[in-house]
Amino acid sequence: MPEGTARYPDPVSLIATSGLTKRYPGAITALDGLTLDVEPGIIGLVGSNGAGKSTLLKILLGLLEPTSGSATIFNLDVATHGIAIRELVGYMPEHDCLPPDMTATDIVSHLALISGLPKAAARERTAEVLRHVGLYEERYRAIGGYSTGMKQRVKLAQALVHDPRLLLLDEPTNGLDPAGRDEMLELIRRTGTEFGIAVIVASHLLGEIERVCDHLVAIEGGKLLRSAPLVSFTERTGTLAVEVEEGRDALVERLTARGLRVAIDGSAILVDLVDEAPFDIVRDTVVDLDLALVRMEQRRHRLEDLFRDDPSVAPVAPLAAAVPAAAAIPPPLPPADR
Amino acid sequence: MSLLPPVSRAGNIYDLGYRRYEGPRLGRAHAVRSLINHSFRTTYGLGRSGRAKAAPIIFGAMAILPAVIIVGGLTIAARFGFDRQLDDAELIGFNNYFSAVTAIVALFCAAQAPELFGRDQRHGVLALYFARALRRSDYALGRLAGFVVAVLVLLLTPMVILFLGRILLSTDIGGAFLANLPNVPPVLAQAIVIACLYGGLAMTLSAYAPRRAYATAGIIALFVLPGIVTGIIIGIGSSTIGTWLTLISPNTIIDGTNSLFFRRSLGEEYFFVSLPGWLFLVSAVVEIGVVVALILRRFARIVT
Ligand SMILES: Nc1ncnc2c1ncn2[C@@H]1O[C@H](COP(=O)(O)OP(=O)(O)O)[C@@H](O)[C@H]1O
Numbered sequence: 001m002p003e004g005t006a007r008y009p010d011p012v013s014l015i016a017t018s019g020l021t022k023r024y025p026g027a028i029t030a031l032d033g034l035t036l037d038v039e040p041g042i043i044g045l046v047g048s049n050g051a052g053k054s055t056l057l058k059i060l061l062g063l064l065e066p067t068s069g070s071a072t073i074f075n076l077d078v079a080t081h082g083i084a085i086r087e088l089v090g091y092m093p094e095h096d097c098l099p100p101d102m103t104a105t106d107i108v109s110h111l112a113l114i115s116g117l118p119k120a121a122a123r124e125r126t127a128e129v130l131r132h133v134g135l136y137e138e139r140y141r142a143i144g145g146y147s148t149g150m151k152q153r154v155k156l157a158q159a160l161v162h163d164p165r166l167l168l169l170d171e172p173t174n175g176l177d178p179a180g181r182d183e184m185l186e187l188i189r190r191t192g193t194e195f196g197i198a199v200i201v202a203s204h205l206l207g208e209i210e211r212v213c214d215h216l217v218a219i220e221g222g223k224l225l226r227s228a229p230l231v232s233f234t235e236r237t238g239t240l241a242v243e244v245e246e247g248r249d250a251l252v253e254r255l256t257a258r259g260l261r262v263a264i265d266g267s268a269i270l271v272d273l274v275d276e277a278p279f280d281i282v283r284d285t286v287v288d289l290d291l292a293l294v295r296m297e298q299r300r301h302r303l304e305d306l307f308r309d310d311p312s313v314a315p316v317a318p319l320a321a322a323v324p325a326a327a328a329i330p331p332p333l334p335p336a337d338r
Numbered sequence: 339m340s341l342l343p344p345v346s347r348a349g350n351i352y353d354l355g356y357r358r359y360e361g362p363r364l365g366r367a368h369a370v371r372s373l374i375n376h377s378f379r380t381t382y383g384l385g386r387s388g389r390a391k392a393a394p395i396i397f398g399a400m401a402i403l404p405a406v407i408i409v410g411g412l413t414i415a416a417r418f419g420f421d422r423q424l425d426d427a428e429l430i431g432f433n434n435y436f437s438a439v440t441a442i443v444a445l446f447c448a449a450q451a452p453e454l455f456g457r458d459q460r461h462g463v464l465a466l467y468f469a470r471a472l473r474r475s476d477y478a479l480g481r482l483a484g485f486v487v488a489v490l491v492l493l494l495t496p497m498v499i500l501f502l503g504r505i506l507l508s509t510d511i512g513g514a515f516l517a518n519l520p521n522v523p524p525v526l527a528q529a530i531v532i533a534c535l536y537g538g539l540a541m542t543l544s545a546y547a548p549r550r551a552y553a554t555a556g557i558i559a560l561f562v563l564p565g566i567v568t569g570i571i572i573g574i575g576s577s578t579i580g581t582w583l584t585l586i587s588p589n590t591i592i593d594g595t596n597s598l599f600f601r602r603s604l605g606e607e608y609f610f611v612s613l614p615g616w617l618f619l620v621s622a623v624v625e626i627g628v629v630v631a632l633i634l635r636r637f638a639r640i641v642t
């Protein structure tokens with residue numbers, strides 16, 4: 001088999017799929033003609049549970065065979081270059097995958113050997129990646145006694161130990177408490193930005209992965225909803241909700257006069273966020289009018305709405321997001337739901 | 339980019355020095371060697387907790403004990419000048435040692451094979467192997483080979499003790515070496531057949547029955563029941579069927595190959611068997627082939 005290919009192929013395209021379909025026994029269509037092309041970066045793969053995210057990652061790794069269609073990673077066909085691809089990829093599965101009676105050091109260095117690293121290199125890189133994910137003395141203890149957070153770190157470490165060009169992370173924040181989630185997301189962000197490793201993060205929590213990724217791919221029912229840079233989502237769909245104690249109408253009038261698109265929703269004023277400018281305009285206007293600001297927060301559309309092409313859908317349930325400009329104002333922001 | 343400022347936690351300063359790996363990647367053969375090594379060590383509990391060492395230590399000791407007793411007996415006999423007589427008595431020697439420890443080997447397989455294929459499946463570790471640069475068959479064969487080598491070591495260690503004991507305790511070391519040398523080829527051949535057949539059967543069961551208790555019970559049943567069934571069928575008078583069943587039952591197969599390799603007629607209980615020894619070897623090879631095919635099939639199809 002022509003498995004021996006270049007270690008560092010020119011990444012014209014990170015992953016590309018064409019009409020990718022996967023049917024499980026029992027007439028379950030997990031992927032339904034998915035066609036996709038993304039460039040290297042930190043890619044968020046979002047979709048609700050059962051959308052087909054895990055199935056897609058497994059097909060990319062060659063763990064599952066598609067029913068029809070094709071897929072490539074770094075322009076290598078998953079159907080014919082499985083081994084060459086898996087040399088370039090690190091995979092963090094969604095579910096438990098660690099033997100409880102082994103220590104973190106033992107399992108990670110063993111898996112490094114399986115990835116082809118010589119013994120000394122395997123030992124050295126194991127120590128490095130475990131330190132990188134924040135495991136120190138614990139790494140000599142049996143994994144059975146680890147917290148979920150520590151296990152997730154070991155899972156990330158084994159995906160990194162052979163220095164892949166691409167990480168496939170399946171629900172990496174599953175089972176983590178808020179602090180653990182923040183740390184995991186920060187680790188992912190740094191891995192993607194500072195170490196130049198492309199990352200695909202599958203998650204059902206848009207609010208989480210939008211914090212680390214620069215490109216979003218949304219799938220639902222095995223079909224592509226949308227694939228676009230994160231910037232384009234926030235440009236189109238952001239809404240700023242502003243509440244003041246009194247003087248609402250005066251504020252609306254002023255904001256409209258300054259060219260903002262403003263709507264009224266109960267006690268709140270909704271300002272269309274075309275770019276970042278409205279933050280400053282609203283703040284300045286509130287100060288000018290000497291109004292008492294109760295609340296100022298950015299609202300998002302529900303996940304499905306986000307990926308529709310029509311941005312005029314009514315805003316609902318704010319996905320908590322901090323507002324950079326609000327720092328100057330006493331901010332009674334709601335607690336983040338993450 | 340993200341709308342949120344990156345989370346910074348003063349208390350958790352991660353090591354910033356992630357380094358690229360520019361060294362060699364040794365490929366599939368290295369992966370398989372590593373798997374064989376790891377399987378062997380796991381089987382003997384090396385580098386594992388004390389509990390994981392208990393079974394291999396107990397069964398290992400039981401398999402070696404007869405050899406130690408014999409060598410001890412030889413030592414004492416040599417002291418009192420009875421060594422010739424004891425040697426001639428041949429209570430237990432190269433040609434019947436394996437028959438004496440078959441049950442122990444079976445228990446060792448039943449206890450330890452589920453530690454490999456069973457454990458990898460129960461804890462989802464397969465996904466981590468299959469996501470790496472090797473084939474599923476590399477994984478399956480590497481694990482299997484590591485276990486077969488472990489069983490081989492269990493079988494050969496007492497033979498080495500016996501061999502060295504007989505030679506070193508002799509007054510004529512050179513002569514004893516030459517006298518014992520002809521035992522080496524049949525011992526090796528028989529040990530390889532037992533290790534492949536018993537090890538392979540145990541690994542097949544544990545590949546298809548990830549739950550430890552089921553696998554262990556199944557392996558014991560597989561080693562014991564066919565022999566019992568054969569015995570019963572012969573007992574009720576159908577020696578034709580019984581004769582053919584001896585070619586299927588693992589324990590009668592290895593009795594047959596033992597008689598082939600050591601050029602020794604089957605014992606009294608085999609009065610009914612008129613089959614030539616090579617037929618048992620053929621059966622062993624066929625069964626080992628089936629076992630390997632079943633294991634490969636299992637891991638080719640399993641969904642992780
Ligand atoms: N091994 C399987 N057998 C049958 N159906 C499956 C299997 N794995 C996943 N599915 C189904 O395929 C669909 C997609 O699953 P999955 O890829 O796990 O989605 P996600 O990761 O987005 O939650 C779901 O309806 C799921 O129930």
Ligand SMILES: [Mg+2]
Binds near residue numbers: 054055094
């Ligand atoms: Mg999933």
